Each structure stands twice: as C-alpha cells, then as structure tokens.
Amino acid sequence: MRRLRMVGLIVLGVIVFLIVSALLARALSVDGAERSAITALIQAEARGRAEAMMALIQGCRRQPACRVRVREDARTLSRPGRVSILELSPSAGFSLGGTLGTARVAWQAGRALPVVQCVRVRRAGDVLSGLHVELLELSARIRTDADCPARY
Secondary structure (H helix, E strand, C coil), rough: HHHHHHHHHHHHHHHHHHHHHHHHHHCCCCCHHHHHHHHHHHHHCCCCHHHHHHHHHHCCCHHHHHHHHHHHHHHHHCCCCCCEEEECCCCCCCCCCCEEEEEEEEEECCCCCCCCEEEEEEEEEECCCCEEEEEECCCCCCCCCCCCCCCC
C-alpha cells in the first residue's frame, strides 16, 4: 500500500512538472513572436510596402494619422537589399500575462546606414488562454544613440 502511494505521488509530480513546463514554454515563446512581428513590419517598411505595414499595425487603417505616418515612413525609409535586424530590445521582460511596452529596433538594408525606430507592443492574453502580440505603433526614425521616447 505504501509503495502504491509513493508511485502515485511520483506520477502526480511528473504530471504537475509537465504542466508547469508547458505553461512556462508558452510564456517564453512570446519573445519570439514579438521578434517575428517586428521583423515583418520592418521588412515591409524597407520594401516601401505601406499597405502591408498598415495590416501589421493594430487599427492603423482606421486612424488617419497612422496611415499618413506609415506612408511617409515607407516612402522615406525604403531601401534596397537584404534587411538585417541589428538589435532588438524586447518591449517587456518575462510575464505570465499581458503587458504593454516599447521595443527599440535597429535595422539595416543593404549597404545603407542603420535605422533605429521604436515599436509600441501589446502582449495580450495569458499562459492559460494563450499569449499573442499586437503591434500598436511605429515611431519615425530616431537618432542611433537615442532611447525610445515615453510616447511618440
């Protein structure tokens, strides 16, 4: 009887460990999702694809100021060549729930000088229902040594 109880406790411990591991893996994967979303946005910008950028920024098509800014960025920051993300500071640290923050991204296309911008990011959801990333806003180009402003 004692041996059966011990085996039951071990099985229960393994199940709890697997559940906690799966939830942590889900929380940790949101950094990769944020990186992918920002990379797609920057690639669209470097190609001058304003419509693709608007599709990636949550609610941009409904906001005239966002549409104007995105079209201007796509026109002025369009560059030939392969896009490389030089540095990407995530919008938030580890979190089991949703967060709102600003990511700083430095990128380069071809042999052009690097471009630095800020992206307002919402990580929505939680580890149980699932986390997802929403890009809310893209700043104009900032100086390469500048930090992202509190609001742009």
